[in-house]
Amino acid sequence: MHDVAIKSKEVTLLEVLDRVLNKGVVVSGDIVISVADVDLIYLGLKVLLSSVETMEQLRAAPITGPMQEPK
Amino acid sequence: MTINRVVETDFPEEFIEEMGKTDDVLPKKIDANPENVEKGLAKLVLTLIELIRKLLEKQAMRRVEAGSLSEEEIERVGETLMKLENKMEELKQIFGLKDEELNLNLGPLGDLM
Amino acid sequence: MKLYLYGIIDSSDRIKDSIYGLEGASVYNIPFCDIGAVVSEINQPIQGVTEGAVLEHEAVTEKLMAKFAVLPVRFQTIIDGRDNLLSMMQSYYKDFRNNLERLRNKIEFGIKVIWPSDKIKEHITNTYKKNDKKVSISDDSSNKRFMRDKFEKYELDEGFQAKADKFINVMDTFFSKFAAEKKLKKLKTEDMLLDAVYLVKKDDLDNFREAFEHIKSAHAAFKFLFSGPWPAYNFVILPKNSNLLKDSKQENLFDKVIQHQDLVGANKI
Numbered sequence: 001m002h003d004v005a006i007k008s009k010e011v012t013l014l015e016v017l018d019r020v021l022n023k024g025v026v027v028s029g030d031i032v033i034s035v036a037d038v039d040l041i042y043l044g045l046k047v048l049l050s051s052v053e054t055m056e057q058l059r060a061a062p063i064t065g066p067m068q069e070p071k
Numbered sequence: 072m073t074i075n076r077v078v079e080t081d082f083p084e085e086f087i088e089e090m091g092k093t094d095d096v097l098p099k100k101i102d103a104n105p106e107n108v109e110k111g112l113a114k115l116v117l118t119l120i121e122l123i124r125k126l127l128e129k130q131a132m133r134r135v136e137a138g139s140l141s142e143e144e145i146e147r148v149g150e151t152l153m154k155l156e157n158k159m160e161e162l163k164q165i166f167g168l169k170d171e172e173l174n175l176n177l178g179p180l181g182d183l184m
Numbered sequence: 185m186k187l188y189l190y191g192i193i194d195s196s197d198r199i200k201d202s203i204y205g206l207e208g209a210s211v212y213n214i215p216f217c218d219i220g221a222v223v224s225e226i227n228q229p230i231q232g233v234t235e236g237a238v239l240e241h242e243a244v245t246e247k248l249m250a251k252f253a254v255l256p257v258r259f260q261t262i263i264d265g266r267d268n269l270l271s272m273m274q275s276y277y278k279d280f281r282n283n284l285e286r287l288r289n290k291i292e293f294g295i296k297v298i299w300p301s302d303k304i305k306e307h308i309t310n311t312y313k314k315n316d317k318k319v320s321i322s323d324d325s326s327n328k329r330f331m332r333d334k335f336e337k338y339e340l341d342e343g344f345q346a347k348a349d350k351f352i353n354v355m356d357t358f359f360s361k362f363a364a365e366k367k368l369k370k371l372k373t374e375d376m377l378l379d380a381v382y383l384v385k386k387d388d389l390d391n392f393r394e395a396f397e398h399i400k401s402a403h404a405a406f407k408f409l410f411s412g413p414w415p416a417y418n419f420v421i422l423p424k425n426s427n428l429l430k431d432s433k434q435e436n437l438f439d440k441v442i443q444h445q446d447l448v449g450a451n452k453i
Contacts, residue, residue, distance in 0.1 A: 007083035013235060014090050015078045015294065015411045016242050020259040021233065023417035025192065027261050027276075031268035076246055080409035085298055089376045132338035135319060135331065142322070149327030152334065 113166040117159070118173045122184060124155050187214075187223040187269055189261045190244045191415065193252040194284040196220050201251075205244045206237055214266065216273035219280055222248060223269070226262060233259070249415045253288040255280060256415040276422070283420050289386045290364055292419060293412035295396065299351070299377040300405060301344075308343035312336075345371075351403075352378050358395045362388040367418055377406070381418040389413070 080086055131148050134140050140148065163169070175183040188206055196215030199222070203211040209224040222244070238259060245256045263269045273280070312318060321332040348371055355378065360366060365383040372379050384392045393410075400408045 004083065007087060008078070008080075011080060011083040011086050011090075011409070012078040012411075013238070014087065016238055017233075018090075019256070019414060019417040020238055020241055022258075023420075024256040024258045025261075025420055025422060026258050027189065027263070027272060031264050031272055032261060076411075076413055078409070078411040080296075080407070082298070082407040082409075085375075085407055086296060086409050089296075089298060089373055092373045092376075128334065129338070131331075132335055135321070135335050136338075138319065145321060145331050146325060146327050149325075149331040149334075153327060153330045 110166060110168070114168060114172060115175075117162055117166065117168060118175055118183070120162075121159065121173045124159060125184060127155075128152055185265055186226045187221075187263045187266065188226040189257045189263055189269070190222045190224070190241060191248055191257050192255040192280050192284070193220050193222055193248055194218070194281075194288060195252050199248075201247065203244055203247050206240050211244055214269060214273075216270060217277065219273070219277070219284060221269055221273055222254075223263070245415045249291070249413070253284045254415045255283050255287070255420050256417050279422050283422070287383070287416045287419060290383050290416060290419075291386060291389070291413035292416045293382050293384055293392060293396075293410070294414065295355075295359065295378065295380045295382070295411075296376065296409040297355070297378040297403075298375050298407040298409075299348075301374040303405075304347055305340060305344060308340055308347065312339055312343070348377055355399050355403075356380070358399050359392065362392040362395060365419055383416060383419050384413075 131140075131152060135145065163173070173184075188209075190205060190211065193213065195213065196218055197213065197220075199211065199213050205211045205224040206226060207224075207228065209226065211222060211224045213220040213222050224244075241259050245254055248254045263272065319335065321328055321335060323329045323332055352368065352370055356366070356368060359380070359382055363382040363384050367381050369379040371377060382392070396408075396410055400406075
């Protein structure tokens with residue numbers, strides 16, 4: 001059940017990304033400072049999507065053993 | 072009136088997989104390497120040749136379907152198509168291009184092939 | 185002042201609800217004639233595309249959708265100052281207005297369908313094998329065998345495409361009853377039979393959903409995805425590369441050249 005929840009979140013994100021990154025009004029010209037440069041952040045997205053899963057897993061995992069002191 | 076947006080499916084994993092196969096949502100990284108300009112030209116030329124080859128093949132198949140080719144004609148067309156196909160494989164290998172790469176995206180019209 | 189743009193709405197009024205966008209900034213409406221640009225002020229440049237920012241952006245357009253007709257803007261569109269924003273509104277005014285009129289009270293739904301392409305192909309191949317009228321090519325040479333194999337592949341592909349057309353037609357007929365506009369993609373991959381978006385009137389929301397449920401239950405072997413309501417991301421029609429913005433910049437350069445000539449004397453060119 002937990003796994004389905006993660007996957008559902010991921011498919012929702014994909015649907016949102018498809019719309020906000022590829023569709024909608026595109027304003028161009030010199031007045032625009034920044035528009036999401038999708039091509040360059042492709043790798044970032046792949047990492048992002050797998051990180052959603054990792055984060056969920058980390059949250060679910062119990063913390064065992066003594067807490068380490070930061071160096 | 073608040074409308075709540077949903078993304079509903081009983082098979083999220085399958086859809087994630089399929090959506091990842093085309094570069095719609097997650098576009099492929101642009102290869103800005105100047106060495107690949109040559110490859111780009113080869114890609115274009117070979118794509119067009121592939122298009123013509125596929126059209127010729129389809130034409131031949133239509134005639135086979137209609138029964139309008141004699142045994143001898145089938146033999147000859149077969150030989151020519153086979154040679155063409157082998158030649159294309161050779162060229163693809165020489166330029167290090169895969170089948171999926173030999174396509175053109177025509178924007179709203181979709182892909183060429 | 186950097187303005188993050190979320191969407192264009194069909195109102196020049198203040199937004200009454202408290203809406204917050206990226207960086208937790210307040211979202212407000214900058215009016216232009218009878219429409220408005222919904223923005224928030226932004227300070228830090230966005231570090232690429234993050235899940236948080238994307239969902240925050242989408243949440244804003246959805247809140248707007250409840251009260252206004254919205255033209256959703258692409259993610260991470262940041263305009264350099266209020267003046268530039270207003271000149272943009274001026275350039276695009278007619279296009280924005282036309283779209284807002286057309287899209288008022290309409291919402292977007294997405295439907296994706298996965299079908300068992302392997303099973304479909306199996307079925308087609310079996311059907312062809314049983315068919316008495318089938319074309320037969322003798323296999324007494326390598327060329328003929330090549331043709332025979334090619335022909336079998338051709339028949340399979342034609343059958344596959346025809347099956348896809350048939351199913352899509354049935355589904356689309358049902359969905360279109362309640363849709364003002366639609367965009368269909370057939371066989372994006374072999375398994376993704378249909379990737380469609382429909383523009384539905386708000387009043388027809390329930391009917392559309394019902395049509396979907398009906399189709400879903402009628403195709404138990406297929407897998408369905410239903411998403412929405414969305415603002416009309418796929419149905420905004422704008423001319424590509426409006427030259428108005430480029431022209432205005434050239435005009436400024438031209439003015440500057442004239443000014444320069446005035447300063448140095450018109451004879452020196």
